[in-house]
Amino acid sequence: MKRKLYVLLVGINRYPSGIPALEGCVADVEDVRAFVEERLGYFDVNVEVLVDEMATRGNVIRLFRTHLCRAGEEDAVWFHFSGHGSRTRAPEEFLEFEPDGMHESLVCYDSRSEGGLDLADKEMAVLFAEVARRNPHILATFDCCHSGSGVREGASEGAGARFVSRSNKERPLSSYMDGYYVKHGISIPNVKMVFFAGCGKSEQAWEDSNHRGIFSRLLCGILRESRGRMSYADLFLRLRSAVQSSENIQNPQLECYEGVSAYHRFLDGWSPPMGKTYSVFQRDNAWFIRCGQIHGLLLNPLSPVRFSVKCPGGDSNSLGSTLSVRAVHIGIQESEIVAENGCVLDKKNDYEGIIEELPVPPLLVSLSGELPGIELVEEVRRERSGSLVDFARDDNSPEFKVSCRKGNIRILNQTTGRSLLELDGYSEENAQLLIMQLMKIERWKRLSRLDNSHSRLDSRAVDFGVCQLLEDNSERKLGSGEVLLELDESCDARGGIPYRIKVGNHSDRVLFFTLLYFAPDFGIRTILPCQEIWNSEKETILDDGHALFIPNRTIPEVVDTFVLVVTTERIDDFVFGHYGIGEWQQREIKAFGKNNGDWFAKRITIKTVWAAD
Numbered sequence: 001m002k003r004k005l006y007v008l009l010v011g012i013n014r015y016p017s018g019i020p021a022l023e024g025c026v027a028d029v030e031d032v033r034a035f036v037e038e039r040l041g042y043f044d045v046n047v048e049v050l051v052d053e054m055a056t057r058g059n060v061i062r063l064f065r066t067h068l069c070r071a072g073e074e075d076a077v078w079f080h081f082s083g084h085g086s087r088t089r090a091p092e093e094f095l096e097f098e099p100d101g102m103h104e105s106l107v108c109y110d111s112r113s114e115g116g117l118d119l120a121d122k123e124m125a126v127l128f129a130e131v132a133r134r135n136p137h138i139l140a141t142f143d144c145c146h147s148g149s150g151v152r153e154g155a156s157e158g159a160g161a162r163f164v165s166r167s168n169k170e171r172p173l174s175s176y177m178d179g180y181y182v183k184h185g186i187s188i189p190n191v192k193m194v195f196f197a198g199c200g201k202s203e204q205a206w207e208d209s210n211h212r213g214i215f216s217r218l219l220c221g222i223l224r225e226s227r228g229r230m231s232y233a234d235l236f237l238r239l240r241s242a243v244q245s246s247e248n249i250q251n252p253q254l255e256c257y258e259g260v261s262a263y264h265r266f267l268d269g270w271s272p273p274m275g276k277t278y279s280v281f282q283r284d285n286a287w288f289i290r291c292g293q294i295h296g297l298l299l300n301p302l303s304p305v306r307f308s309v310k311c312p313g314g315d316s317n318s319l320g321s322t323l324s325v326r327a328v329h330i331g332i333q334e335s336e337i338v339a340e341n342g343c344v345l346d347k348k349n350d351y352e353g354i355i356e357e358l359p360v361p362p363l364l365v366s367l368s369g370e371l372p373g374i375e376l377v378e379e380v381r382r383e384r385s386g387s388l389v390d391f392a393r394d395d396n397s398p399e400f401k402v403s404c405r406k407g408n409i410r411i412l413n414q415t416t417g418r419s420l421l422e423l424d425g426y427s428e429e430n431a432q433l434l435i436m437q438l439m440k441i442e443r444w445k446r447l448s449r450l451d452n453s454h455s456r457l458d459s460r461a462v463d464f465g466v467c468q469l470l471e472d473n474s475e476r477k478l479g480s481g482e483v484l485l486e487l488d489e490s491c492d493a494r495g496g497i498p499y500r501i502k503v504g505n506h507s508d509r510v511l512f513f514t515l516l517y518f519a520p521d522f523g524i525r526t527i528l529p530c531q532e533i534w535n536s537e538k539e540t541i542l543d544d545g546h547a548l549f550i551p552n553r554t555i556p557e558v559v560d561t562f563v564l565v566v567t568t569e570r571i572d573d574f575v576f577g578h579y580g581i582g583e584w585q586q587r588e589i590k591a592f593g594k595n596n597g598d599w600f601a602k603r604i605t606i607k608t609v610w611a612a613d
Contacts (some may be wrong), residue, residue: 004075005043005267006035006136008593010060012109019112024207025082026051028143030218032080035220039227040267043076055083057108057119061177063137064127071136076267078139081106084198084211085144088118091173093186096541104201106144114432117175122188126177129189129331130569137195137269143213145204185473187545192258192270194232196239197491199250200570201532206250215252223266232350233262234576237279237290253530254574264576276575278308280325280337280351287345289325289353292333293599294565296446296577299330299454300362306357307337311349320329324356332452332599333571358388363442365389366401366414373404373426380431389438400441402434411581416556420521421581437581444522447576448561448603455600457566462511463504463539464564464602468497480604486549488613496547497608501562502539510534511566515542516574517559523580532574548608558608569597 011029013022025410030465048067050059064079071077084107090098104119105111112118133140174182198215200206208214222238236254243252256262263276278291289307291297295306304326323343327335341381367374392398400420401412405477407501409430411420421437423430467475478485478499485497515528529541542564551558565571 002042002044003269005036005040005045005078006071006075007033008032008050008060008063008068008079008080009047010055010079010108011079012052012055012081012107014052015084015107015109018111019107022083024213024216025143027211027354028082028213029080031212031216031220032141041225042161043267046070050308053109056110056415057117058110060106060108061117061121061127062193065130065331068131068455069133071131071134074139074269076139076269077131077309078141078267080141080148080216081145081228082143082216083107085142087120088120089170090438091171091176093181094122096539097186097188097544100349102573105158106142107207118170122181123177123190125191126180128193129191132191132193135192135270137264137267138191138210139267140193141196141198141216143198143205143216163449163557164171177572187601190258190545192260193256193262194264195253195255195257196236196241196263197253199257202255203250208535214243215239217325219449228266231263231265232256234277234279236262236265236572236574237503238350241279241281245489251409251570254572255568256526256574256577257529259401259523259525259577259579261577261579277354278307278353280345280353282345282347284561286339287325288334289337290572291353291355292331292335293452294333294450294571296443297327297330297335297362299452301330301359303359304357305330305335305355305359306340307353307354308356309337309339309345309351310342311351325353332567332569332597333575337600338368344588346416360388360446362388362390362520363400363438363445364390364392364398365438366393366395366398367404368394368401370407371427372408373407376426376428376431377402377404377409377434380428382437384432385603388442389435400437400438411437418555440578443520443578444524446525447516448518450563450565450601452598452600455598457511457568457598457600458507459566459602461501461505461507461604462564462566463506464606465502466562466602466606469500480602483549483604484607485606488611498545498549499543500541501604502541502542503564504535504537504539505533506537507535509568511568512570513542514565514567514571514576516563516565516573516576518563519580520560521580523578525577526573530567530570531572549604551608552608553610556609560606560608562606564602564603564604565599566601567597573601577605582596 009029009032011025013025027051036045038048048063086105087102088105090101090103095101103120103122105120107118110116120248129558206214217423218239240252280289293299306324306326308322309325310322324340325339327337330334332347333484381389397413401414403410403412407425409423413420465480466478470476503513510532512530512532517525517527534542549561
């Protein structure tokens, strides 16, 4: 039986009088529909379309609830909007989330009519939370402006920006999605989904001289070439490169929420993501790979970092083989490379690379037990080049131990005495899985220590702290750095420890912030995708409406680590995430109640223990 795909497409060219007309939005929608119906035959496709006067705020909300909410766990959802984007005045209750006092919003057909309202981003969060109740795969693509100067003029004749002047109309909190935030409090829903925006928060999304949305046209073109058989990361990197090659200045954005990996395939459920590859491109007569310090490369490695580079899909064009390149300069998220062994990269080709040689100390793991299991594990590790894992037989000193006994393979944390993973049988498949999980541990430990000792930024100008939310909704500041949180019997009844993470940008410039969570099960997730925060005397809430997991009393302590990455330019935050290992969930994330810029990282470590009786 085919999986079902529920699609809702909204395109608005003709707005009521007073709102500038657009010309390419309906064509965008028809292009997306044609791609879905012609190229995604492996789905049972269900498409609903709203254009022009049918694309009212009420109709969009209605079809979210009657159409998209039909999707089940094995299904997929795609919502696309082409039209005007804007900004609307935020109620006072949202000011901790929006220091500038404005929401980003979608302008529906009737949004600016008397009594009409934009569809604010905080309302879209509620709608997507309703769609997510049965856990479908959710994708959203927006081809509209999210903010800007309000000046609507093209970069060339016939081109135009999809932006309409902001609305200063005051909205009561009760007007947000049936009074959701009055009933549930100011806790913005978070759901597993992938989101593409046609431009940055402070940019305009443009139509080209043929009256098509640049973002939508290129998105459909790239998807047609691949028939949708690509990861979101690959799609985004190709899309951004294509958009930036156009005559207008806009930077598409990719955001993955609630632990979703950008290496999942397009609309392919939440199955294990694809392996990580990095795009290769030419700029100013030099070659670069989109892989740098935030991917775990060291700023000053003791020996060269090398990559294997080839065209997507294997052998290609005139190459016929994989090329070897090495990094000659490592930046924050991209590195300059040169080909080795007399090879030459051809600017006519598209390339992708994988790390071949990463000069960092491997994770040393103790290996003991039955000889057949030991030999199998060692053989598989030798076959995995660049695994960054090494074994020491019968050595109890490393933090982690692999035990091969009674036909089973186990990973033990010798510091806590906990079993992290148990695999039944000495098979090559289990040995491969073991090495993959150990590589996750190595990457977790390496990235959790992310730091830039060469930063010229003043880290003291950024405050980073966590507060525990008490039962009366007051805050108890836990501080920053290393924090000890003691539990007592009253914590059992709450089912979690609600917290709130805040930052303050007291520097003299706008900075970009990405909040990462390093889980005790060695998973990494992006809690807050990269966002710009203006310098202000006020603090901004980065994470709210989540709770720390409460361990049972047999577990002596749980350590949760939050890392704040602060940059002068937007980074590809999707590179960080990966799932944890094993099945024991130590912390539950759930709803409760050019790239050469400077950067630094701050961290908060919360050790949760039970108070002594």
